[in-house]
Amino acid sequence: MLSIGELSRQTGVKIPTIRYYEQMGLITAPERTAGNQRRYSRAGLGRLSFIKHARDLGLKIEDIRELLTLSAQPDMPCAEANRIAANHLAAIRARIARLQSLEAELARMSTCSAENIKDCYVIESLSNHALCAKNHT
Amino acid sequence: MLSIGELSRQTGVKIPTIRYYEQMGLITAPERTAGNQRRYSRAGLGRLSFIKHARDLGLKIEDIRELLTLSAQPDMPCAEANRIAANHLAAIRARIARLQSLEAELARMSTCSAENIKDCYVIESLSNHALCAKNHT
DNA sequence: CGCTATATCTATAGAAACTATAGCTATCCC
DNA sequence: GGGATAGCTATAGTTTCTATAGATATAGCG
Numbered sequence: 001m002l003s004i005g006e007l008s009r010q011t012g013v014k015i016p017t018i019r020y021y022e023q024m025g026l027i028t029a030p031e032r033t034a035g036n037q038r039r040y041s042r043a044g045l046g047r048l049s050f051i052k053h054a055r056d057l058g059l060k061i062e063d064i065r066e067l068l069t070l071s072a073q074p075d076m077p078c079a080e081a082n083r084i085a086a087n088h089l090a091a092i093r094a095r096i097a098r099l100q101s102l103e104a105e106l107a108r109m110s111t112c113s114a115e116n117i118k119d120c121y122v123i124e125s126l127s128n129h130a131l132c133a134k135n136h137t
Numbered sequence: 138m139l140s141i142g143e144l145s146r147q148t149g150v151k152i153p154t155i156r157y158y159e160q161m162g163l164i165t166a167p168e169r170t171a172g173n174q175r176r177y178s179r180a181g182l183g184r185l186s187f188i189k190h191a192r193d194l195g196l197k198i199e200d201i202r203e204l205l206t207l208s209a210q211p212d213m214p215c216a217e218a219n220r221i222a223a224n225h226l227a228a229i230r231a232r233i234a235r236l237q238s239l240e241a242e243l244a245r246m247s248t249c250s251a252e253n254i255k256d257c258y259v260i261e262s263l264s265n266h267a268l269c270a271k272n273h274t
Numbered sequence: 275c276g277c278t279a280t281a282t283c284t285a286t287a288g289a290a291a292c293t294a295t296a297g298c299t300a301t302c303c304c
Numbered sequence: 305g306g307g308a309t310a311g312c313t314a315t316a317g318t319t320t321c322t323a324t325a326g327a328t329a330t331a332g333c334g
Contacts, residue, residue, distance in 0.1 A: 003301095005310060014291060015311085024291090037311055090293040130297070140330090142281060153322060161320090172329045174282055198320075224300085 001031075011048045013046040018048065026065060027053055138168075138176040146184045155185065163188055192257060 008015045021027050029048055030038045040048075047068070054064045145152045164184055167175045177185075184205070191201045223266050 003294065003310075004312095014293080017291085019312095033300080035311085036313095037300065055291095140281075141283095151322075155318085156283095157321060170329080173284095175327065192320095232278085 001041065004038045004040070006043060007040045007048060010045060010051050013052050014046055021048070021051065024061065026061065026068065028119065138178065139182065139186060141177070144177045148181060148189050150185055150189050158185070158188060163198065163205065189225045202207060218250065 002010070004015055004018055007013075007101060014022075018027070022029055022071055027044065030040045050068070051064055055061075055069065058065075090121050139147070141152055144150075145155060150158075155164070155247055159166055164181065167177045167181050170176055188201055191204065192198075196204075243257070
């Protein structure tokens with residue numbers, strides 16, 4: 001049985017965020033001690049880790065809720081889970097592409113050695129329109 | 138002179154967002170028509186594009202405010218702008234790495250052809266802890 | 275010129291996903 | 305048993321927008 005603090009340490013999810021998730025119905029309310037403190041089981045840890053992963057990977061709370069609902073029904077076909085994953089795949093590939101062009105741009109920028117702002121790559125680069133259509137979503 | 142709607146179309150920033158930026162002091166209040174509607178100059182378009190770029194690239198509003206302030210002082214050294222860019226570079230490289238491992242994971246996931254949830258990659262992958270330390274920030 | 279469809283205006287509220295605060299209560303450890 | 309540390313609830317604040325309502329302006333057409 002884990003206290004909320006331990007659960008937080010083990011999952012990397014902050015304490016108020018755990019309580020927030022409980023309030024949002026993403027995790028089920030855990031047992032309480034006689035003194036009203038939350039005590040989490042191993043299953044609770046697993047579920048929160050699942051949520052943490054999914055959040056880190058950019059899934060929205062509502063998507064996660066769907067996945068959790070799905071995963072609670074082990075005999076349903078997994079097409080729906082696939083759909084959710086595939087949706088995110090497209091979005092994520094777009095993000096990667098954008099970030100990579102940004103990376104190049106920033107790398108160039110941060111080597112700028114101009115003496116003053118008017119010749120600074122950073123400013124110029126952010127002002128420059130030429131690459132908009134290609135680089136941004 | 139551009140109306141707010143045209144400015145929105147040309148920059149891809151939504152109208153309420155433009156007004157929000159004005160309220161936040163990121164862009165200066167533009168001229169108004171006799172009937173009190175905003176009319177933007179070419180300079181206004183440039184500035185909003187700058188902001189749009191920076192936001193797309195993940196800079197926080199406060200960072201952008203700093204950059205805008207800096208760029209208004211063309212004789213300052215650009216070390217500060219460099220610092221901001223370099224800061225973001227590290228963060229962005231980390232994000233790219235994470236997203237790439239996610240991409241692989243999702244790509245694998247979304248090819249899942251299990252008949253039902255209990256064998257579905259998507260669910261399993263999100264439940265699996267083994268790769269946490271490596272894949273997530 | 276007048277009319278109507280479309281665009282803007284302000285002010286306010288709501289959304290998403292947390293994060294922080296205040297004031298009070300449990301637990302743990304020596 | 306007494307104090308440090310951790311947890312409780314409820315509420316408010318943060319960030320970056322987005323939506324709505326009700327009123328006004330502007331543009332295009334005949």
